[in-house]
Amino acid sequence: MTDISSVRGAVDGDIMWRHLEEFAKYQKEAGTLGELESLRYCEDVMRSYGYRTELLSHEAYISLPKPGASVKVGGVEVGAITHSFSRSAPAGGLKGKVVDVGKGMPDDYKGKDVRGKIVLMDGIANPVVTMIACRMGAIGQIHVSPSEQRHEMCISPVWGSPDDRKAKNLPTSVVCTVRESDGAKLREELAKNGAADGVLVADVDTGWRPTPILVADMSSSAGGDEEPFVFYTGHHDTWYYGVMDNGGANATMIEVARIAALHRDQWKRALRVVFWSGHSQGRYSSSSWYADHNWEELQRRALVHVNVDSTGGKNNTVVADTAAAAELRGLASEAIREVSGQTFGNARMARAGDQSFWGMGVPAIFGNMSTHPVDAAPAANGPVAMFRPGKSGGFGTGWWWHTPDDLIEQMDSDILVRDTQIYMHTVWRLLTDAALPLDYAEHGRYLLEELASLQTAVGARFDLSELQRRAEKLVALASALPPDADPVLVNGILFKVSRALVPVDYTDCDAFDHDPALPMRAYPSLQGVRDLPTLPTGSDEEKFMTTRLVRARNRVAVALAAACAALEEGLAELKKGKSQ
Structure with a gap:
């Protein structure tokens, strides 16, 4: 049996960097030609390693924000971005009185009637605060970024493409985000008279469109058509070029698949590697579609879901705050300790990522792997983190997350190798342990x-x-x-x-x-x-x-x-x- 340290040591940063250089050529929004061309590169590479590949296409409800959004409050007008699943503004812009609601949580609305009005709030746009504002009757939302970066977000609370019942839960307001400094200008204007008229300009292309999924399979040497498999996945669609999110993860997926294939004779079960679309602009539309259309097979054969997201970013020194199901804590702890020397914080898997397979009983491990340390937050991801720091001091990825600046210069080859070695350790044990490491x-x-x-x-x-x-x-x-x-x-x-x-x-x-x-x-x-x-x-x-x-x-x-x-x-x- 090949020693696990040997397969970890086989992770090659130069090979992964060449993958990143390829991913850096394409903008990969869901359902676009750039995404498909980049995914075909992944297919060619996986085939060269001996995997059987299938490039699927399915219709998904995708929402692509268009450029040119703006926000005007009183006499102050600033540039903005709109968001995936925002409503488009009518011709001439959405007009209404502006009401400041602080952080946009329920208590912030007490004593304020925002029906038919535009709300101004602090923080990154997200499904929770968007849903609250819509339920309060707001027709528009202005989110003030906690930094000078404006981060693209999907604000739908509906997991996957909506059915006829869930479509009514899609956002009903026009949603924009402005820079922190521009938000201060808007608030200053609003404070002059205690009230002001606002105008939101936003255009979003939302509708059904074909999107791709790449499936790559390899059975063990002794396996058959019904052999159980380790389910190893990550999204391929991105915001802009998305070299960290999710190019780094795709490089990690391909490299682990390459090394594992060299030792197929030692596998006890099969490996299925899947590259999703619709993560960023479809709220996990591909993974949910795949679950819906392959439910019985996945329930019968999928053993553990290993998910990969945003590996290799600069300054992402903390790995201990990644997540795992309780029964996989031992494996997560071992992989993180052996590769990084850090102590796994036992974080629970979040209701996020492409975790569309819990209903059929598939336990999951990992997602976002590495983060900045909290003491680096002012210069890194402190301004963009939606949640509190993790138990081990991690505080999100870099400031370039979900922006046009997510480019190859934001990547660190050594960190990419370390993150990939953690995945290599994990997938190797899941493939080769005689008894699955489920506790x-x-x-x-x-x-x-x-x-x-x-x-x-x-x-x-x-x-x-x-x-x-x-x-x-x-x-x-x-x-x-x-x-x-x-x-x-x-x-x-x-x-x-x-x-x-x-x-x-x-x-x-x-x-x-x-x-x-x-x-x-x-x-x-x-x-x-x-x-x-x-x-x-x-x-x-x-x-x-x-x-x-x-x-x-x-x-x-x-x-x-x-x-x-x-x-x-x-x-x-x-x-x-x-x-x-």
Whole structure:
């Protein structure tokens, strides 16, 4: 067996840099010719490494912002950008009174009637604040960037192309972003009289268009058509040239695939590498389409989803704040420690990226890999981070993120090699370990922590003790799996457990649907227990909420029962096999 340090050491920065030079030639917005030509380069390379490739095309609901947006408040007019899934302004611009709503969160609207008005708010445009503004009745939004960079964003809360029911959840207002200094000018003008008229000019091309997906497959030497596979993916579409986001990731994907293919004889399972479109301008339209149209095959064969995003950016020294499912924490921790010496912060997978496969029970690891340290934030990504710093001090990628400046000069070959080595370590173990490195005892411990937090929050008003008992049983049973057990039997057990637990850990909807592209906590269907203590005892609202929570508790209880049953049956079979 090839030593894992050898395959990590085989990562070649010069080869990846040549890929970056190719990606730097194309603007790759979803459904454009530049994206398709760049993707054909990826196809040629993957074929040269021995992969079977298929270039798919499907219709997706894509939204491409056009240049030339502007914002006028009173007598001050400044340049702006509009956003993916903003409404286009009418001829002559969208006109309305401007109201300052601070950060644009619900409390910021108290005492303010914004119906039929334009709201001015701080921060990067995103689905959460856009949705709040639309629900408050605002017809327009002006977002003031926290820096002099204006960052392209997709503001739709709908995951993937909308169906007839979800189309009504698309943004209903015109949305623009201005620079920090221009925002100060607008606020100064607004403060002169306490009110001002505003005009938003914005044009967005939104509609159905063909978009590509590149699928590259390689089976193990002994594998057949139905061989289970490691699912290794990243998006190819970009904002502008997108050399870091997501050219770096595509280079990482190709390099890991190259090295892995050299040692195919050591694989225990297949590898499927997929390059998505529609990530940036379609809110994950390709990965959700692929899930919808390959549901049964993926549910039957996909083992772990490894996602790659934004590797190799300059000054991205922190890798410890990347994310993994609880059952993959051990693998993530090992890969990060062995390559970088950093300690994985156990971050949970976020409701973001192309994570369209939780409903079918596929556990996931990684996404955005490397970030700037928080102490470099003023010169790096502090101004553009939408969330608080990670536990390990990471604070987003560079200031060029989602701007025309995401060019090859923002890349660092040494950081790209380090990030790729982490992926190489991870994919190699997933391909070659006899028993998959899935730790459901760790998942059970993580669930027990969440249940304890929920029970503390709700007190005596809702009982989670049965879920706690079943989670404790999960820990005991998963811990009892012998390390020297038949890996074929162990993998069968782990597969059944993942199909039971992943959907309730990461989804709140039907397994065949997709939840909104909004933040979600662990075991989301249970999170309503945190709100129960705020409702008057005996009220209709309390009883409505309790009805929902009983159903959610049943959903989780049945999933835990199925996971425990799979473990009990598997342990009995292992014991029987050992005694024979």
